Amino acid sequence: MNGKTKVLIGVGVVVLVAVIFAANIVGWRNQLVELDEQVKRSWANVESQLQRRFDLIPNLVETVKGYAAHEREVLTSITEARASVAGAGTPQEQIDANQQLTSALSRLMVVVENYPDLKANQNFLALQDELAGTENRIAVERRRYNEAVGDLNATRRKIPYSFFAASFPEAAYFESAPQAVDAPSVSF
Numbered sequence: 122m123n124g125k126t127k128v129l130i131g132v133g134v135v136v137l138v139a140v141i142f143a144a145n146i147v148g149w150r151n152q153l154v155e156l157d158e159q160v161k162r163s164w165a166n167v168e169s170q171l172q173r174r175f176d177l178i179p180n181l182v183e184t185v186k187g188y189a190a191h192e193r194e195v196l197t198s199i200t201e202a203r204a205s206v207a208g209a210g211t212p213q214e215q216i217d218a219n220q221q222l223t224s225a226l227s228r229l230m231v232v233v234e235n236y237p238d239l240k241a242n243q244n245f246l247a248l249q250d251e252l253a254g255t256e257n258r259i260a261v262e263r264r265r266y267n268e269a270v271g272d273l274n275a276t277r278r279k280i281p282y283s284f285f286a287a288s289f290p291e292a293a294y295f296e297s298a299p300q301a302v303d304a305p306s307v308s309f
Contacts, residue, residue, distance in 0.1 A: 163269040
């Protein structure tokens with residue numbers, strides 16, 4: 122083997138190592154892109170279910186109004202919470218606004234317990250079933266979203282992904298509202 126051949130082999134090895142390293146870099150970045158898209162897709166699913174609940178609420182409130190006219194405070198808090206959901210922009214703002222809405226809806230269900238005629242009303246029962254189904258769907262989509270966030274955030278912190286993580290901001294988890302630890306009181 123002459124010197125020229127050794128140089129060509131050395132250059133070939135260096136080029137091969139550089140190509141392999143570049144391919145790994147592209148693969149690592151692409152994995153972060155996939156995880157980021159999974160978070161966005163999961164958030165879109167959460168938003169879809171939150172929109173479903175958002176659309177059901179006016180019908181539920183109107184049905185309850187006919188029976189519980191003096192429960193204005195609860196109905197007003199639901200209307201205000203729904204308005205804050207409509208005005209929320211970022212995922213964190215939407216999370217906070219929906220936590221307020223969840224709290225207001227739980228207070229509404231406590232009020233409903235005080236109106237036996239309302240609980241027997243077919244429109245209300247249908248709306249309540251729709252809302253319960255929607256709340257279950259929201260819970261499933263929140264869990265899936267949080268799993269996607271966990272995957273992205275954990276991968277962002279791992280080497281070598283952490284070198285590319287700056288272009289993928291850490292995503293926020295959908296957490297329960299602080300008041301969710303207290304069960305609503307029901308009195309008859």
